[in-house]
Amino acid sequence: MKKQTLHISTSPHLAQGTSVEVIMRNVVIALMPAALFSIYAFGWNAALVLITAVVSCLLTEHILCRLANKRSTVSDWSAIITGLLLGLTLPPIFPLWMTFLGGVFAIGMGKFLFGGLGYNVFNPALVGRAVLQGAFPVAITTWYASFSAERFTTLHSAVLAVPFMEPVIDGTSGATPLSAFKFDGITSEASDLALGLVSGSTGETSSVFILLGGLYLVWRNFMNWRIPVAILATVFVFSGILYWIDPIEYPSPLFMLFSGGLMLGAVFMATDMVASPITSWGVIIYGIIIGALVVIIRLWGGLPEGVMYAILLGNAISPHIDRLVRYRVYGTSLKTS
Amino acid sequence: MKTAKQTFKHGIHPPENKEETNGLPIRQFSFAPLIILPLAQHIGAPSKLVIREGQEVVRGQILAESDGYLSVPLHAPVSGLVKKIAYVPTISGKMTTGIYLEPFPSSTQETLEGEAIDIDSASPEEILIGIQQAGIVGLGGAAFPTHAKLKIPDGKHCDTLIINGIECEPYLTTDHRVMLEQSDDIFLGIKYLMKATGAKRTIIGIEANKQDAADLLRERLPKNEAISVEVVPVKYPQGAEKMLITALLGKEVPSRGLPIDVNAVVVNVATTAEIGRLLPHGRGIQERVITITGPGVKKKGNYLIPIGTPLRYVLEQVGVDESVSEVYMGGPMMGVAVANLDISIVKGTSGIVVFNKEQIEQAPQVYPCIKCGACVDACPLSLNPSKLGILAKFESYEKMAEEYHLMDCFECGSCSYVCPSHIPLVQYFRLSKSIVRKRKVA
Ligand code: SF4
Numbered sequence: 001m002k003k004q005t006l007h008i009s010t011s012p013h014l015a016q017g018t019s020v021e022v023i024m025r026n027v028v029i030a031l032m033p034a035a036l037f038s039i040y041a042f043g044w045n046a047a048l049v050l051i052t053a054v055v056s057c058l059l060t061e062h063i064l065c066r067l068a069n070k071r072s073t074v075s076d077w078s079a080i081i082t083g084l085l086l087g088l089t090l091p092p093i094f095p096l097w098m099t100f101l102g103g104v105f106a107i108g109m110g111k112f113l114f115g116g117l118g119y120n121v122f123n124p125a126l127v128g129r130a131v132l133q134g135a136f137p138v139a140i141t142t143w144y145a146s147f148s149a150e151r152f153t154t155l156h157s158a159v160l161a162v163p164f165m166e167p168v169i170d171g172t173s174g175a176t177p178l179s180a181f182k183f184d185g186i187t188s189e190a191s192d193l194a195l196g197l198v199s200g201s202t203g204e205t206s207s208v209f210i211l212l213g214g215l216y217l218v219w220r221n222f223m224n225w226r227i228p229v230a231i232l233a234t235v236f237v238f239s240g241i242l243y244w245i246d247p248i249e250y251p252s253p254l255f256m257l258f259s260g261g262l263m264l265g266a267v268f269m270a271t272d273m274v275a276s277p278i279t280s281w282g283v284i285i286y287g288i289i290i291g292a293l294v295v296i297i298r299l300w301g302g303l304p305e306g307v308m309y310a311i312l313l314g315n316a317i318s319p320h321i322d323r324l325v326r327y328r329v330y331g332t333s334l335k336t337s
Numbered sequence: 338m339k340t341a342k343q344t345f346k347h348g349i350h351p352p353e354n355k356e357e358t359n360g361l362p363i364r365q366f367s368f369a370p371l372i373i374l375p376l377a378q379h380i381g382a383p384s385k386l387v388i389r390e391g392q393e394v395v396r397g398q399i400l401a402e403s404d405g406y407l408s409v410p411l412h413a414p415v416s417g418l419v420k421k422i423a424y425v426p427t428i429s430g431k432m433t434t435g436i437y438l439e440p441f442p443s444s445t446q447e448t449l450e451g452e453a454i455d456i457d458s459a460s461p462e463e464i465l466i467g468i469q470q471a472g473i474v475g476l477g478g479a480a481f482p483t484h485a486k487l488k489i490p491d492g493k494h495c496d497t498l499i500i501n502g503i504e505c506e507p508y509l510t511t512d513h514r515v516m517l518e519q520s521d522d523i524f525l526g527i528k529y530l531m532k533a534t535g536a537k538r539t540i541i542g543i544e545a546n547k548q549d550a551a552d553l554l555r556e557r558l559p560k561n562e563a564i565s566v567e568v569v570p571v572k573y574p575q576g577a578e579k580m581l582i583t584a585l586l587g588k589e590v591p592s593r594g595l596p597i598d599v600n601a602v603v604v605n606v607a608t609t610a611e612i613g614r615l616l617p618h619g620r621g622i623q624e625r626v627i628t629i630t631g632p633g634v635k636k637k638g639n640y641l642i643p644i645g646t647p648l649r650y651v652l653e654q655v656g657v658d659e660s661v662s663e664v665y666m667g668g669p670m671m672g673v674a675v676a677n678l679d680i681s682i683v684k685g686t687s688g689i690v691v692f693n694k695e696q697i698e699q700a701p702q703v704y705p706c707i708k709c710g711a712c713v714d715a716c717p718l719s720l721n722p723s724k725l726g727i728l729a730k731f732e733s734y735e736k737m738a739e740e741y742h743l744m745d746c747f748e749c750g751s752c753s754y755v756c757p758s759h760i761p762l763v764q765y766f767r768l769s770k771s772i773v774r775k776r777k778v779a
């Protein structure tokens with residue numbers, strides 16, 4: 001045998017073959033049905049918002065990596081997820097310059113400030129959205145009716161608003177089902193909600209397509225199904241009990257499930273691996289807490305929508321859940337015979 | 338027929354890759370022109386030389402005797418001339434004292450025999466001495482002196498003897514072939530082991546991918562003896578002692594404890610066969626069965642190879658591809674990559690796996706932990722490798738050991754195997770463990 005160089009590595013010498021890129025790429029794939037549907041429902045406005053959010057996140061990530069003298073991490077797909085998620089939580093006629101700013105904050109504050117991928121405490125997209133909510137409370141609650149006739153022919157004036165000028169708010173904005181309920185006591189049909197035939201943010205309106213993406217990820221084993229199941233079950237049971245006590249005062253549990261950003265939040269945001277607990281029991285507790293917070297904020301809080309804050313709070317306590325909820329290590333707390 | 342349904346918690350399912358060799362009978366390997374025997378063949382004190390350079394030795398003769406209790410003698414695998422005694426390379430990279438033995442051209446299979454241990458008349462103590470004298474160590478790969486493992490500490494007793502025929506490492510089929518071909522030796526070995534430990538019953542644990550071996554052993558089960566064969570589901574690392582005990586007995590060995598803490602002793606099946614074969618004749622270990630396989634090997638198979646055969650000679654005989662780029666001693670999950678082909682086969686070598694360029698992952702990109710939890714759900718001990726990995730980066734070794742049970746980790750590699758961020762977790766833990774041990778001593 002000839003002399004040859006031997007490769008040396010430490011055990012194990014086999015690997016399952018998954019990688020961070022593969023997981024992240026699949027999340028992007030799973031978000032596609034919801035994203036495409038929102039473009040179908042809201043037209044070019046929504047498309048521009050989504051694209052702007054993604055481009056902004058990628059650019060921010062790339063520039064910050066360069067500034068920090070690190071290898072650019074745009075190729076790991078995670079910034080695309082943040083961009084898509086951010087875009088999907090915004091109103092379809094959200095001004096693009098604000099959208100862009102949201103991406104900068106999502107990546108800069110939600111991700112880089114904490115040390116980048118793997119170290120973020122909160123879901124970066126939600127951090128971006130929370131900043132926008134604080135900075136532009138009017139624009140972010142200016143909704144737009146779905147399936148308007150001119151959605152593929154004209155761009156809404158607000159979308160192309162010049163930075164730092166008050167966007168013109170005209171009559172086309174419609175109340176979202178949740179705000180309609182909150183402030184006017186009107187509830188919508190659950191089936192309309194599920195299919196996305198209502199107004200709302202670009203992506204939060206079509207539960208069916210969001211669930212489809214979620215099922216794909218669960219099937220590929222890239223998502224912890226316990227999180228959405230725990231959140232949705234908690235919302236359903238909690239609001240179901242209230243509805244059973246007083247159906248006039250409280251909305252039906254189905255309305256609660258399918259309205260607002262709950263589906264998007266439960267399936268795609270609360271499941272951010274980095275910001276959720278690590279054990280099976282941990283994520284169930286986490287899901288229950290988020291679900292309960294959603295109901296409490298929606299029904300008794302000052303805001304029509306509570307999913308964002310509920311998840312951010314869930315993210316904040318998840319390290320504590322991990323400290324408290326651990327698997328029992330093999331062979332511990334057992335008597336020796 | 339009783340089939341154990343139980344298994345341990347978590348674990349992984351790497352591709353088994355055993356089909357290529359599990360149907361190939363054990364074949365005798367030829368003698369290399371030069372046998373190189375390091376004295377450190379096992380865990381514990383290396384054997385102590387009793388021969389000198391230039392001496393002629395006979396096959397089976399003791400070349401080095403045990404140096405204390407945790408040590409075993411080393412026998413000549415072949416009759417020949419002791420060329421020199423010098424430093425020899427080992428797999429760990431360290432050089433240790435070794436014997437260069439040149440076989441006589443017409444070396445016969447004639448073997449020198451020592452004092453036979455008769456199963457009926459020998460006392461448990463005599464059996465243990467016999468096992469030590471035969472140079473027997475754990476052949477599953479651990480190479481821990483078997484007599485020391487069988488010694489029941491004062492105040493403890495052994496109820497169950499477990500024979501480990503799991504062989505959960507991918508690619509390896511050594512134990513599988515031994516079970517198919519050496520059932521008489523195994524059953525006789527069990528007799529010795531039961532007498533030595535005082536065990537009331539024996540369970541032979543076999544993974545479901547070796548059903549043929551289980552069927553054969555069941556068929557030949559000696560009458561009137563409390564021996565049973567249990568088939569357990571295929572899952573890595575089912576062959577780890579603790580995992581096997583949990584699967585067969587439904588008990589957990591206490592953290593940092595030993596099988597005897599739950600009144601069990603676990604012995605590898607090939608080791609058992611060796612005991613049954615050697616003790617009645619007072620012989621010592623001279624050769625062992627090794628699976629040589631992997632995509633880089635031309636003549637894959639299960640071979641009976643003399644201890645001390647140089648790895649280079651072995652690879653020349655079986656033929657390896659030009660592009661060979663990684664060679665492991667042991668299986669691919671826990672085996673060690675070979676840096677130097679001049680090392681030789683030792684008692685603990687259970688397999689040689691050769692990979693080509695194509696199988697070697699080109700140093701995958703390591704990402705930070707994304708807390709996906711895959712490792713947590715893979716660890717058979719329910720440790721938290723994610724947290725341990727992060728603590729290791731911060732060099733919080735004490736916290737790892739005290740709060741997160743680092744010292745329980747037996748380096749099975751399941752966590753690294755599943756990690757999508759390709760974090761070398763096991764590597765971290767190996768280093769952390771040795772640092773903790775050193776600090777404890779200091
Ligand atoms: S190597 Fe250690 S930490 Fe990793 S899975 Fe095995 S026992 Fe658990």
Ligand code: SF4
Pocket residue numbers: 705706707708709710711712713722723726752755756757758759760
């Ligand atoms: S498998 Fe790797 S990335 Fe996932 S939690 Fe464990 S260490 Fe982190």
